C-alpha cells in the first residue's frame with residue numbers, strides 16, 4: 001500500500017520484496033535505521049554505488065558505511081580483531097560503525113570505500129533495515145539520505161523533501177528512535193572515536209576497560225571537504241547563546257525555559273536522549289518556518305550531549 005507520497009511505501013513483505021528487486025537491479029532506495037534514514041544500494045555493485053554518490057552530490061573521496069545483517073556476512077569483507085568482538089557483543093546490532101581493515105578478497109565496491117584499505121561496517125538494529133538485509137544476499141552501502149553537507153533525514157518525508165521523486169522507493173519506518181548518526185570507532189589501530197553518537201565513549205570504555213581516544217574531524221579524513229560545513233539546516237547556526245536576536249529561532253533545552261515566541265525546546269524534561277532525537281527534526285521545522293538564523297542554548301557536553309554538540313559545531317561552521 002502506498003502512502004500519500006507516491007514513493008513512500010509501508011514496509012510489508014510485498015514492499016520489502018519490491019525493495020529487494022530494486023537493490024538487485026542496482027537501484028537506490030530509502031531505508032529507515034535506528035539513527036537516521038539511509039540511501040541504500042548494493043555495496044558490491046559499482047553501478048549502484050556510483051548512483052549513491054551522484055544523488056547525494058558526495059565527493060568521491062568520502063567513503064560510505066556498509067550495512068550487514070550479521071557477523072557471518074560481515075567477516076567476508078573485513079578483518080576482525082579482539083576489540084571488535086568485545087564491542088560487537090556489547091552493542092550489535094546497534095548504532096555503532098567500526099572501521100576495520102578490508103580483506104583482500106572482499107567484494108565491496110572500491111568506489112564505495114573511496115579506494116581505502118579500511119572499511120566502515122555496521123549492523124543496524126532497526127527492524128525494517130534488518131528485515132530487508134535478511135532477504136538480500138548482499139550488504140548495503142548506505143550513507144545518510146541527504147544531499148552532502150545538509151541535515152540527515154529522520155523520517156521518510158524528510159527523504160522525499162531532500163530528493164523529491166528521484167528515489168522511487170522509500171520504506172517507511174516512522175521517526176528514527178535515536179535521531180543522530182551512529183558512533184564511528186576506528187579499530188585499525190588504538191581504538192579512537194571518529195564521530196560521537198549515542199553509544200558514548202563512556203559506554204565503550206566500560207566494555208574495553210581502558211580509555212579511548214577521540215579525534216578532531218580535521219585529523220580523520222584528510223580531504224578538505226570534510227572540514228567544511230556539515231549537518232547544516234541551510235541557515236546560520238550560533239551555539240551557546242543565552243538569548244536569541246530579534247526574529248531568530250531559539251533552540252532551548254530543559255524546563256527553565258518557559259515557552260516564548262520563536263522558542264523550540266529539544267526536551268522540556270532535560271533528557272539529552274530526547275534532545276538528540278529532536279535535533280534535526282527541530283532544525284528542519286525552523287527552516288520550514290522561514291527563520292533566517294538559529295541561536296542554540298548551551299547543551300551539556302556529557303553522554304550523547306557530546307554528539308549533539310559535535311553536530312551543532314559542524315552546522316555552525318561557515
Ligand code: TXA
Pocket residue numbers: 033035036037038039062063064065097099116118119120122124142143144145180181182184194221
Ligand atoms: O547512522 C549512520 O551511520 C547512518 C545510517 C544510514 O546508517 N549513516 C551515515 O553515513 O551516517 P554517512 O555516509 O552519512 O557517514 C559516514 C561517515 C562519513 O563521515 C565517512 O567519512 C566515514 O563515515 N567513513 C566511511 N568509511 C570510512 C573509513 N574507511 N575511514 C574513516 N571514516 C570513514
Ligand code: MG
Pocket residue numbers: 143144152
Ligand atoms: Mg551523512
